[in-house]
Amino acid sequence: MLFNSIDFALFLPIVFILYWFVFNRNLRVQNALLLVASYTFYGWWDYRFLALILISSVVDYLAGMQIASTGCPGKRKAWLLLSLFTNLGLLGFFKYANFFIDSFVRMLTILGLSVNQSSLQVILPVGISFYTFQTLSYTIDIYRGKIKPTRDVVAFFTFVAFFPQLVAGPIERAKSLLPQFLNRRRFDAAGATDGMRQILWGLFKKVAVADTCARLVNEIFANYQQYESGDLILGVIYFAFQIYGDFSGYSDIAIGTARLFGFGLMRNFAFPYFSRDIAEFWRRWHISLSTWFRDYVYIPLGGSRVKPLHHIRNTLITFTVSGFWHGANWNFIFWGFLNGLYYLPLMLSNRVKTHMDMAATGKRLPGFREWLSMVLTFILTCIAWIFFRADNIRQGFYYLLRIASTSPFSVTRFSRISFLFIFILVITEWIQRQKEHGLQFDRVPVAWRWAVYYGLILLIYFSGNFQSKYEFIYFQF
């Protein structure tokens, strides 16, 4: 079920009413309702893949219990390995099997050996990368002694499958989300109202900004040989806002929806395009994934408390693996590696934490230096996005080459409507940059607030992208 569909518009109020008005007396029944709703939400796409969520849930529930109950290090490790093997095995098979087969065959071909290739017909289950990482963090944290396992089966299964963040995050940690299933929830009117605003802002970002840009991006990237530099640059800018609108829009809807049910999910995006360097960008972009890789890849590798060369290695490995998480293709791996390369100069010059606050704090507009840093960071990000969006790494390089070798003054794909939506997005988020999301305002008079809500609803409606064919980009990861 898509957040921007009529199905979800009917599904959400039904679950909301049952949750707060029918099953509000008993926590376990409320959790059971959320579990049924979550499985329905996921099964709407393809019920067969519910089996994978069930396998992950059962294995991690048992592994968590066993790791905590046994004192024998060997047994603890065996249960942890079982959890890792099951989750990464499922992920590896469904997401990476064909990539490894293709790469292996290509390598043999390069070595002069001829092989009959037959790819597997594997459908990638929506959201497998997200819930796999979420459940993995549960068993790893129990193994590390950071959290205790839960005995409540329903609460745990609902934690794994919680519908607002099941298919595209934020990737929650058991430490923060699981206790919310175990404690009684109270309706918070202010939180729910703000949740509704966040949902509206997320819908605007997805339907108006991302889907409007998507049409142009698809056209330009599919026929990049026919376009000159001006259009190709526009294509990357459109994509930068498409992926931001798409993914942060999804996160906003997910967080807002969870707030309607009394849950607090972690922030996933903190206005990343206002970053002044790449380190700051990665503290603001897909925060739940970046911190996951920090805690479960970068730090176990030794993090920064190692020799400089090992530090560089750890950083590049973390970024490259993060790229590989996004997709089983060399262009994603290169995208991750490129971001790692961007990061190295800052790391080596000890300037990773230069910009810990928000740009232009205490001021209305940024100074020239800050403005320049933001533009440069955006340009670097856009160069990396080319490889992210390209069909393969070769296309990414050709795209860059055409930008460098053709006229930047030939622009045929400028879309006023896309730029209007991007302008509204950027201005609103700049004004609201110290807040959690673009529509978080309390001191504005009611009439103004409501005018903004209705205005946004009309903009979303008039963008005409409802029931669009553009699914959320991150569903494919």
Place this chain on the structure above:
Amino acid sequence: MRSFLIRFLLFCLGLVMLNLVVSFGITRGMLFKPYLAVKKCPDQPEAVILGDSHGAVLMQTDLPESIFNMSFGSDNLMDMYLKLHFCIRHNPGLRAVLITADDHIFNAYRKSKNNASRSVFFADYSAYRNVYHANPVQYVMLRHVLPWMPLFDLNNAQLLSQYARIMIRRRLNPDGYANAILWKNLNPAVRQDKARTRVMNQFEGDFDNGLHDAFRKIVLLCRQHQLKLIGIRFPVTEEYAGAVPQICHDHVNAVFNEAGIPIVDFQNVYIGQPDLFLDQDHLNREGSRKFGCSLENVVLHQKMWDADNALITVPN
């Protein structure tokens, strides 16, 4: 919770009000009024025109009193079947039906992108269900709720945004806008391009079985009520006529021929007269006036009612 629900309901009430404003201000006039107007069909016309947007541009005042134009928007053959039922029920004196024989009428595009929600005004539930397989809730929504709540009908989104854009452009530059969109003022390359784009959009997909079924039902219904069915191919520009795939043209001729329905082909009557067109395939006000006369001459005066010719091409 109480205050949240009250605020939420008030917000929804605001949405309902917004819908009513859009309904009375824009959509009833733009989308529904012509449908509702043709329900006030004059007594005893001899013939009705069932067409899509090509027929809809023909003003009723340009037609003889005995012919009533019941075309609208992007109606397809399924809508026309429902309208024909309505017509027969209300006009016992009906003798002939002039139905569109334009080249795209059997293309799948016609089925997926038409105003099915509007032809609901001509049908009771059982008739509508037979054609569109709608359930009672959908029927009630389409007929009684969505006309008042146009913003809840997602099919209107693109139409309304287009309307808003045109209104803004007109307001910003009234004279410039009017001149810029006149077909005769466009340069030949732009005309070619527009015609090609239009054809690409209108002829996408294969021929649709449902539309063929609807045509057969129309033929049967006319036979049952002794109505003469005549195909009309409406005038289009040179650029559009040149871009239409021959296979579609031949297919329509073959289907009509097989059913024994004559076609009066006006397609090329105004070739080389761009001043009669609003765009690549629609007549303007002047074109409507001229075409009204032609239709009267050819169809009424030459007693087309009794013609047996399979294809009558009206010369330029």
